[in-house]
Amino acid sequence: MRYEDIPNVNAWKVDAYSLHQFPIDPIVVNIDDMLTKYYQAFSPMAKRNLLADLEKSCLAWKPPKPGNAAMDALLEVVKRRLAYSSGSIGHVYDxxxxxxxxxxxxxxxxxxxxxxxxxxxxxxxxxxxxxxxxxxxxxxxxxxxxxxxxxxxxxxxxxxxxxxxxxxxxxxxxxxxxxxxxxxxxxxxxxxxxxxxxxxxxxxxxxxxxxxxARHHCYTCKSAQHIVFKRDPLDRSKTIVECSKGATHDVQEGIxxxxxxxxxxxxxxxxxxxxxxxxxxxxxxxxxxxxxxxxxxxxxxxxxxxxxxxxxxxxxxxxxxxxxxxxxxxxxxxxxxxxxxxxxxxxxxxxxxxxxxxxxxxxxxxxxxxxxxxxxxxxxxxxxxxxxxxxxxxxxxxxxxxxxxxxxxxxxxxxxxxxxxxxxxxxx
Known part of the structure; x- marks a missing residue:
């Protein structure tokens, strides 16, 4: 099998079904966690960090642990994505x-x-x-x-x-x-x-x-904990700021x-x-x-x-x-x-x-x-x-x-x- 891109954790669990039978190996638990975080990451560096650790975890899956096609495919796509993101293959520096x-x-x-x-x-x-x-x-x-x-x-x-x-x-x-x-x-x-x-x-x-x-503050409640933003009923393209404890409360923006x-x-x-x-x-x-x-x-x-x-x-x-x-x-x-x-x-x-x-x-x-x-x-x-x-x-x-x-x-x-x-x- 071959992954075109890093699989999401649900697809991975289906493909690696045999590895997710109780008790689950800590390496597999760690891989599950990193795949979840990979799709939460919003920066290229965060994704690269996770790819680097995914590679280490996949490489740690070796005999006497059983061979698994999904694990092999995951390692291959991780290496491919790492090479793409860094523009190189293997160790750049010694x-x-x-x-x-x-x-x-x-x-x-x-x-x-x-x-x-x-x-x-x-x-x-x-x-x-x-x-x-x-x-x-x-x-x-x-x-x-x-x-x-x-x-x-x-x-x-x-x-x-x-x-x-x-x-x-x-x-x-x-x-x-x-x-x-x-x-x-x-x-x-x-x-x-x-x-x-x-x-x-x-x-x-x-x-x-x-x-x-700068933020809004309710001077009636003497707090900023109850500030809410609502659509202006007179102009739906705008918002108005109110205190949820009372629409007539004195709300002002301060530094x-x-x-x-x-x-x-x-x-x-x-x-x-x-x-x-x-x-x-x-x-x-x-x-x-x-x-x-x-x-x-x-x-x-x-x-x-x-x-x-x-x-x-x-x-x-x-x-x-x-x-x-x-x-x-x-x-x-x-x-x-x-x-x-x-x-x-x-x-x-x-x-x-x-x-x-x-x-x-x-x-x-x-x-x-x-x-x-x-x-x-x-x-x-x-x-x-x-x-x-x-x-x-x-x-x-x-x-x-x-x-x-x-x-x-x-x-x-x-x-x-x-x-x-x-x-x-x-x-x-």
Whole structure:
């Protein structure tokens, strides 16, 4: 038998009927779960993550387990879809070189808890200057990587900057400025999608974004819990807002606060990916000592707003749509390699504790070091910290090994480049 595309879970259960007789093997239970999630996934990366784990589960079905035509067909279509989504067949890379942009982003003014700020006062000018500095850093970094690794198409070069690299004078950029960062980094003759960087994976640190959160509130009930939207009886193309406790209640729109996103900016070639930090910390804003707020423009005036964590964050008032990191969270698959990402406090709080099959774990941070191993045997954990302006690489062999780096001074911009020796990428 042959599947033209990934089967839905119901079709799979019919085709693999003999495998679904009690007691059901845990491998089959896991496959059922992933097929269900595959058709819930809305991003290409989430689907690719699930395909990568489906392949591992299908490959684990081997003697003395009984042969099954549906299992063989599922493995074949998964491999076919993986090759299509990544544009390649088999392992693209054998080795990895970790390249750190070690620069301080979490430095405090002496005697205070205010984060040092060295950027421009205008948000857009500040962002553009940081983009230019980042380009300078990764172009010089390429020259520092020794051959044969620099030009070896089987060696993946991972360039990573620390947490908080992109944030403005007032603690956060508006979303429209954050949206410009990756296109600007990629563009121009010295951009990250230049052919000389085809074997580079970039993590450009994190960017802090804040957007005004306006919502309706019933001033009669002093609550927003009973707000409903109804068709306007006088104009069916419009809606009206009411309180379900009373049509005459005083309902008005007000500003609740500023929704905060702290996202890692990931890019390889034409692919972009974002990973959001889930655990908010005090230094996510530049000036926590003067009150928990972020400054933003509203109606032409810069005002203070209470920060609100983004949807899915642990302290958010909005629950995440998924509890599986593969569905758009901290796990992503690029070129057949399964990566995990924990941004600073996420690592401390065990964000990826239940995730398996990680080959490389990335930790951009500002005040964090490597505390625990998440990867498979011989996996690589790479941390770049903006509090100390340094980097660490740990290999989860037996016993584990801390790797050393060579440091190179950058010309024209702050910080150093640290380059670790080439390491083999473990595959299951």
């Amino acid at each position: 080795n990895v070189v970790c390249v750190s942009y070690s620069v301080k982003t979490g430095e405090f003014v002496p005697g205070t808890d205010v984060v040092v700020y060295r950027g421009k006062l205008d948000d857009e000018q500040d962002m553009q200057q940081r983009v230019n500095n980042m380009k300078t850093a990764f172009n010089q970094a390429r020259n520092f990587v020794p051959n044969p690794a620099r030009d070896d198409s089987k060696t993946l070069k991972i360039f990573m900057a620390p947490e908080f690299y992109f944030r403005g004078r007032y603690g956060a950029y508006p979303p429209e400025i954050v949206a410009q960062i990756l296109p600007l980094l990629r563009g121009g003759g010295n951009g990250s999608d230049s052919p000389v960087f085809k074997d580079w994976l970039f993590i450009f640190g994190t960017a802090i974004s804040a957007s005004i959160d 609740f606060g500023a929704t905060i996103d702290n996202v890692a900016l990931i890019q390889k070639g034409k692919q972009d990916y974002l990973v959001a930090k889930e655990y908010m910390s005090g230094i996510d804003f530049r000036d926590p000592g003067s009150g928990a707020y972020v400054k933003m423009m509203n109606a032409g005036v810069r005002k203070k707003f209470e920060p609100i964590a983004t949807e899915g964050s642990v302290v958010s008032r909005f629950a995440s749509k998924f509890d599986d990191e593969r569905m758009g969270g901290g796990v992503f698959n690029i070129d057949g390699i399964t990566f995990g990402m924990e941004i600073c406090l996420d690592h401390e709080e065990n964000k990826l504790a239940g995730v398996g099959n990680l080959q490389i774990l990335l930790i951009p941070s500002a005040g964090m070091d490597i505390k625990r191993v998440r990867t498979i045997s011989n996996g690589v954990t790479f941390n770049v910290d903006g509090g100390r302006a340094n980097a660490h690489v740990y290999v989860s062999s037996v016993p584990g090994v801390w790797k050393t780096a060579r440091s190179f001074a950058l010309s024209g911009v702050l910080g150093n480049i640290e380059i670790f020796d080439s390491l083999m990428i473990p595959y299951i």
